[in-house]
Amino acid sequence: MERRLITVPLGPLESNMYLITGDTGIFVVDPSVSPERAEEYCDLPGLSKGECHVRALLLTHGHHDHIKYVNEWQDAYPTAKIFFSSNDRDLLGNGYMNCSYMEGYEVIYDFKYSNLAGMYGQNLVKEEDISIKVYETPGHTMGSVCFLVTIDGEDMLFTGDTVFRGSVGRTDMPGGSGKDIMKSVKRISKLDPGLKIYPGHGPDSTLGDEIRFNPFFSM
Numbered sequence: 102m103e104r105r106l107i108t109v110p111l112g113p114l115e116s117n118m119y120l121i122t123g124d125t126g127i128f129v130v131d132p133s134v135s136p137e138r139a140e141e142y143c144d145l146p147g148l149s150k151g152e153c154h155v156r157a158l159l160l161t162h163g164h165h166d167h168i169k170y171v172n173e174w175q176d177a178y179p180t181a182k183i184f185f186s187s188n189d190r191d192l193l194g195n196g197y198m199n200c201s202y203m204e205g206y207e208v209i210y211d212f213k214y215s216n217l218a219g220m221y222g223q224n225l226v227k228e229e230d231i232s233i234k235v236y237e238t239p240g241h242t243m244g245s246v247c248f249l250v251t252i253d254g255e256d257m258l259f260t261g262d263t264v265f266r267g268s269v270g271r272t273d274m275p276g277g278s279g280k281d282i283m284k285s286v287k288r289i290s291k292l293d294p295g296l297k298i299y300p301g302h303g304p305d306s307t308l309g310d311e312i313r314f315n316p317f318f319s320m
């Protein structure tokens with residue numbers, strides 16, 4: 102069977118980058134790994150040379166360990182759209198806020214994006230084989246979002262640093278809010294319990310398992 106989802110767990114702080122391969126091209130969730138390294142890891146010849154038709158980069162939030170290679174992906178695929186919430190715009194221009202300082206240097210990001218702020222529950226893509234919907238889930242950062250991707254009838258929720266298997270993202274960094282992340286968890290818990298969850302770090306899960314075993318879902 103054709104591969105539809107590839108996890109690339111090679112970003113800084115072991116962040117996960119995901120490649121969703123639809124019939125009409127590839128969507129990248131959190132470009133935290135370079136196109137060259139991803140090409141080698143995924144065995145997708147031509148990926149780094151702009152030959153694979155990457156349609157869009159979906160950014161779950163503005164932390165460096167999730168967006169480190171956004172410029173390299175954009176250089177290889179200049180027509181790819183970047184989806185990002187302007188509620189995290191302050192992180193882009195500040196190496197402390199985007200946490201790049203943790204790697205010993207500060208990175209300032211300056212890219213154009215399609216703004217996700219205010220788009221809760223709306224479709225970014227709606228086509229025969231794939232649809233992508235955005236859910237704003239502030240808490241880890243103000244502009245954190247989750248992406249609900251349906252491909253060939255299978256639903257997958259990419260949660261960034263909002264929900265991990267058994268936990269949630271930290272809220273003690275700039276823009277974080279413990280109160281907001283709990284509200285976001287409540288919103289997510291109303292989705293289909295059979296939903297597969299793909300976090301920004303660590304293993305995947307299902308919403309049903311998180312509702313049962315993740316203590317933050319029963320607070």
Ligand SMILES: [Fe+2]
Pocket residue numbers: 162164241262270
């Ligand atoms: Fe983060």
